[in-house]
Amino acid sequence: MPELPEAQTIASDLDRALAGARVKSTELLYRPTLAGPLALSDLDGSAFEGASRRGKCVILAFGGGLRLLASLRMTGQFVFGHSPVGAASPGGAGAGGAGEAEPRAGSRGKRVWPPHVRAALVLEGFSGPDGEDSLMFRDIRKFGRLFVCRASEEEFLLPASAKGPDVTAIAPGEFYRRLASSKAPVKTLLMDQAAMAGLGNIYATEILFEAGISPFRPASSIAREESDIILKAAGEILGEAVRMRGSTISNYQAPLGPGSYQQRHRAYGKAGRPCPRCGRTLEKVRSSGRTTVYCPNCQR
DNA sequence: TCAAACCTGTAG
DNA sequence: CTACAGGTTTGA
16 A cells, blocks of 8 residues: 555656667556546657656656556555567457466466556566566556646646645644644544545554654644654655565565565554554454554554 | 545455 | 445535
8 A cells, every 4th residue: 555655665666767768658457447538558769868756657658748646545656577579369358357367388378467567668778577578567457547647737636645735745734734724533634635645554553653642632632742752753654665665464565675664663554463662452443434543542 | 535446365 | 135334426
């Protein structure tokens, strides 16, 4: 579940690895993945100019003022791969499914994209760590969305995951004002991408644990002093997570390797285990589809 | 402000 | 087989 540190890692990896690359052709294997105003093939022939991040959104810049915005949602990921060669498999969309095994030498030359690949950019002027020629967008649950647009349209098209100011760039006073103006639970506000972009369940859970603040407190009940503590925890946790290339859980993967911040998780995924601060059992509460883990003793 | 829908792999 | 994971959109 890519959040800010994972999106940052992906953007940095792509920025470095794709320098000098140009799009030779594109493939869209699952139509709903593409949501923007332009076609994926509008990137054909464009030179890669850089990758960046806003909130949880990864942004690739191409020549001619073209942009590829990626909202990774739950399972979206960019990985390098080999474009299929030889006989193209017919059909493609529709029934789709029946994903065959990874193409391998000696499989009678009929290669296909690996399973769960929804879109791909075949590149020239690029060779991956293993000689790959393509950037694949793989997305098991099909929640992810790609937007191709002009740079001038970017602001309007940015997915919700990048609407608010970056949580790492928000000033303490502004952070406090945003909390003070909402009666929603503080954890809900931390994950509200319109209020501040970048946090999902994992890091919001960790930040509130570190700050010693109950996730259920109404945001408007947070004092200025507590607000500062939360923001400081956010800075420290996100900074360290970026240094460690994000958290590798479930099937998250960055183009140039996994992250290791999951080793630092103190609350997320630890329900039923003793609180690392006070030893009391961490509790799990589920509300409207979201699970939160917290220590009822030291988070007030 | 809240629930359902979108998805599929994994764990029970 | 059912429950669960969960960011975001959409509709009540």
